[in-house]
Amino acid sequence: LCQTHSNGRCQQPLAGRLDPEVWKTVISSLYVFLVFGFTSFVMVIVHERVPDMRTYPPLPDIFLDSVPRIPWAFAMAEACGLILCYMFLLILLLHKHRSILFRRLCSLMGTVFLLRCCTMFATSLSVPGQHLKCASKTYGDSWGKIQRAMAIWSGFGMTLTGVQTCGDYMFSGHTVVITMLNFFVTEYTPRNWN
Numbered sequence: 464l465c466q467t468h469s470n471g472r473c474q475q476p477l478a479g480r481l482d483p484e485v486w487k488t489v490i491s492s493l494y495v496f497l498v499f500g501f502t503s504f505v506m507v508i509v510h511e512r513v514p515d516m517r518t519y520p521p522l523p524d525i526f527l528d529s530v531p532r533i534p535w536a537f538a539m540a541e542a543c544g545l546i547l548c549y550m551f552l553l554i555l556l557l558h559k560h561r562s563i564l565f566r567r568l569c570s571l572m573g574t575v576f577l578l579r580c581c582t583m584f585a586t587s588l589s590v591p592g593q594h595l596k597c598a599s600k601t602y603g604d605s606w607g608k609i610q611r612a613m614a615i616w617s618g619f620g621m622t623l624t625g626v627q628t629c630g631d632y633m634f635s636g637h638t639v640v641i642t643m644l645n646f647f648v649t650e651y652t653p654r655n656w657n
Contacts, residue, residue: 483563484563487566495570495573502620505584506583507612508608509587510599510629514589519589520589521591540637541621543641548640548644550644550648551644554648554651595629621637
Protein backbone atom coordinates (compact mmCIF):
# COMPACT_ATOMS: atom_id res chain seq x y z
CA LEU A 464 0.00 0.00 0.00
CA CYS A 465 1.24 3.49 -0.76
CA GLN A 466 0.01 7.04 -0.94
CA THR A 467 0.01 8.45 -4.48
CA HIS A 468 1.05 12.07 -4.99
CA SER A 469 -0.18 14.43 -7.70
CA ASN A 470 2.97 13.64 -9.73
CA GLY A 471 2.01 9.96 -9.83
CA ARG A 472 4.86 8.77 -7.60
CA CYS A 473 4.24 6.42 -4.75
CA GLN A 474 5.30 7.36 -1.23
CA GLN A 475 6.45 4.60 1.11
CA PRO A 476 4.00 3.74 3.89
CA LEU A 477 4.52 5.24 7.31
CA ALA A 478 7.30 3.70 9.39
CA GLY A 479 6.05 1.14 11.88
CA ARG A 480 3.23 -0.10 9.63
CA LEU A 481 4.17 -3.44 8.20
CA ASP A 482 1.89 -5.40 5.92
CA PRO A 483 1.62 -8.98 7.25
CA GLU A 484 1.66 -10.38 3.68
CA VAL A 485 -0.07 -13.58 4.67
CA TRP A 486 0.66 -15.21 1.30
CA LYS A 487 4.40 -15.06 2.08
CA THR A 488 3.74 -16.68 5.45
CA VAL A 489 1.79 -19.47 3.75
CA ILE A 490 4.62 -20.06 1.26
CA SER A 491 7.29 -20.13 3.99
CA SER A 492 5.13 -22.51 6.08
CA LEU A 493 4.75 -24.81 3.09
CA TYR A 494 8.50 -24.57 2.49
CA VAL A 495 9.45 -25.63 6.02
CA PHE A 496 6.78 -28.36 5.98
CA LEU A 497 8.22 -29.87 2.79
CA VAL A 498 11.82 -29.50 3.99
CA PHE A 499 10.97 -31.34 7.23
CA GLY A 500 9.48 -34.16 5.14
CA PHE A 501 12.56 -34.26 2.92
CA THR A 502 14.80 -34.26 6.02
CA SER A 503 12.88 -37.23 7.41
CA PHE A 504 13.46 -39.17 4.19
CA VAL A 505 17.18 -38.29 4.19
CA MET A 506 17.40 -39.50 7.80
CA VAL A 507 16.04 -42.88 6.68
CA ILE A 508 18.70 -43.11 3.96
CA VAL A 509 21.43 -42.02 6.39
CA HIS A 510 20.29 -44.67 8.90
CA GLU A 511 20.87 -47.31 6.23
CA ARG A 512 24.46 -46.11 5.85
CA VAL A 513 25.49 -46.03 9.54
CA PRO A 514 29.00 -47.50 9.86
CA ASP A 515 29.39 -50.72 11.87
CA MET A 516 30.29 -49.91 15.50
CA ARG A 517 32.81 -52.77 15.67
CA THR A 518 34.69 -51.56 12.60
CA TYR A 519 34.35 -47.83 13.27
CA PRO A 520 34.43 -47.10 17.01
CA PRO A 521 33.33 -43.69 18.34
CA LEU A 522 35.63 -40.82 17.42
CA PRO A 523 37.89 -39.69 20.28
CA ASP A 524 36.46 -36.70 22.13
CA ILE A 525 38.33 -35.08 25.01
CA PHE A 526 35.14 -33.82 26.66
CA LEU A 527 33.03 -36.97 26.29
CA ASP A 528 35.97 -39.14 27.38
CA SER A 529 36.53 -37.03 30.53
CA VAL A 530 32.97 -36.48 31.73
CA PRO A 531 30.71 -39.31 32.89
CA ARG A 532 27.67 -39.92 30.76
CA ILE A 533 24.43 -38.35 32.02
CA PRO A 534 21.59 -40.64 30.92
CA TRP A 535 18.81 -38.03 31.25
CA ALA A 536 20.66 -35.21 29.43
CA PHE A 537 19.19 -35.91 25.99
CA ALA A 538 15.62 -35.97 27.33
CA MET A 539 16.36 -32.69 29.12
CA ALA A 540 17.58 -31.15 25.84
CA GLU A 541 14.28 -32.13 24.22
CA ALA A 542 12.38 -30.67 27.19
CA CYS A 543 14.31 -27.39 26.78
CA GLY A 544 13.39 -27.38 23.10
CA LEU A 545 9.71 -27.85 23.96
CA ILE A 546 9.82 -25.05 26.55
CA LEU A 547 11.41 -22.72 23.99
CA CYS A 548 8.76 -23.74 21.45
CA TYR A 549 5.96 -22.89 23.90
CA MET A 550 7.63 -19.57 24.69
CA PHE A 551 7.86 -18.77 20.98
CA LEU A 552 4.19 -19.66 20.49
CA LEU A 553 3.32 -17.27 23.32
CA ILE A 554 5.42 -14.56 21.67
CA LEU A 555 3.61 -15.21 18.38
CA LEU A 556 0.27 -14.94 20.12
CA LEU A 557 1.13 -11.60 21.73
CA HIS A 558 3.36 -9.97 19.10
CA LYS A 559 2.07 -7.23 16.83
CA HIS A 560 3.83 -8.63 13.74
CA ARG A 561 3.24 -12.34 14.38
CA SER A 562 2.94 -13.20 10.69
CA ILE A 563 6.35 -11.71 9.93
CA LEU A 564 7.99 -13.49 12.89
CA PHE A 565 6.52 -16.83 11.91
CA ARG A 566 7.57 -16.31 8.29
CA ARG A 567 11.14 -15.55 9.37
CA LEU A 568 11.31 -18.63 11.57
CA CYS A 569 9.95 -20.90 8.82
CA SER A 570 12.31 -19.50 6.20
CA LEU A 571 15.40 -19.80 8.38
CA MET A 572 14.48 -23.18 9.85
CA GLY A 573 13.72 -24.63 6.42
CA THR A 574 16.98 -23.39 4.93
CA VAL A 575 19.12 -24.65 7.83
CA PHE A 576 17.41 -28.06 7.75
CA LEU A 577 17.93 -28.25 3.98
CA LEU A 578 21.65 -27.60 4.48
CA ARG A 579 21.60 -30.20 7.26
CA CYS A 580 20.24 -32.74 4.74
CA CYS A 581 23.19 -32.10 2.45
CA THR A 582 25.76 -32.56 5.22
CA MET A 583 24.06 -35.66 6.67
CA PHE A 584 23.88 -37.32 3.28
CA ALA A 585 27.47 -36.47 2.33
CA THR A 586 29.11 -37.58 5.60
CA SER A 587 28.64 -40.90 7.41
CA LEU A 588 30.14 -40.60 10.87
CA SER A 589 30.56 -43.36 13.41
CA VAL A 590 28.09 -43.64 16.27
CA PRO A 591 29.26 -41.24 19.03
CA GLY A 592 29.12 -43.65 21.98
CA GLN A 593 28.96 -47.30 22.99
CA HIS A 594 25.76 -46.63 24.97
CA LEU A 595 23.85 -46.09 21.73
CA LYS A 596 22.43 -49.19 20.12
CA CYS A 597 22.69 -48.29 16.46
CA ALA A 598 23.18 -50.52 13.49
CA SER A 599 22.61 -50.06 9.82
CA LYS A 600 18.99 -50.83 9.13
CA THR A 601 17.41 -51.31 5.74
CA TYR A 602 13.73 -50.57 5.31
CA GLY A 603 13.29 -52.71 2.23
CA ASP A 604 11.37 -51.19 -0.62
CA SER A 605 10.54 -47.55 -1.26
CA TRP A 606 7.19 -47.85 0.53
CA GLY A 607 8.95 -49.00 3.72
CA LYS A 608 11.29 -46.02 3.53
CA ILE A 609 8.38 -43.62 3.03
CA GLN A 610 6.53 -45.14 6.01
CA ARG A 611 9.62 -44.73 8.21
CA ALA A 612 10.08 -41.14 6.99
CA MET A 613 6.43 -40.42 7.84
CA ALA A 614 6.98 -41.81 11.35
CA ILE A 615 10.00 -39.53 11.85
CA TRP A 616 8.13 -36.57 10.35
CA SER A 617 5.00 -37.03 12.48
CA GLY A 618 7.09 -37.49 15.64
CA PHE A 619 9.14 -34.36 14.90
CA GLY A 620 12.31 -36.49 15.13
CA MET A 621 12.10 -36.48 18.94
CA THR A 622 12.80 -39.45 21.20
CA LEU A 623 10.04 -38.18 23.53
CA THR A 624 7.59 -39.15 20.77
CA GLY A 625 9.24 -42.55 20.28
CA VAL A 626 11.38 -41.74 17.24
CA GLN A 627 14.80 -43.43 17.20
CA THR A 628 17.28 -42.44 14.51
CA CYS A 629 20.93 -43.15 13.80
CA GLY A 630 23.52 -41.46 11.65
CA ASP A 631 22.51 -37.85 12.17
CA TYR A 632 24.35 -37.16 15.43
CA MET A 633 26.96 -34.69 14.22
CA PHE A 634 24.30 -32.67 12.41
CA SER A 635 21.79 -32.51 15.22
CA GLY A 636 18.33 -31.24 14.42
CA HIS A 637 17.86 -30.72 18.17
CA THR A 638 20.74 -28.25 18.19
CA VAL A 639 19.31 -26.42 15.19
CA VAL A 640 15.86 -26.10 16.74
CA ILE A 641 17.09 -25.09 20.21
CA THR A 642 19.52 -22.52 18.80
CA MET A 643 16.98 -21.03 16.41
CA LEU A 644 14.17 -20.86 18.98
CA ASN A 645 16.52 -19.39 21.57
CA PHE A 646 17.48 -16.69 19.09
CA PHE A 647 13.87 -15.85 18.28
CA VAL A 648 12.79 -15.84 21.94
CA THR A 649 15.63 -13.55 23.00
CA GLU A 650 15.32 -11.32 19.93
CA TYR A 651 11.57 -10.77 20.00
CA THR A 652 10.80 -10.52 23.71
CA PRO A 653 10.66 -6.99 25.16
CA ARG A 654 14.10 -5.56 25.96
CA ASN A 655 13.28 -5.05 29.64
CA TRP A 656 12.76 -8.83 30.01
CA ASN A 657 16.38 -9.61 29.07
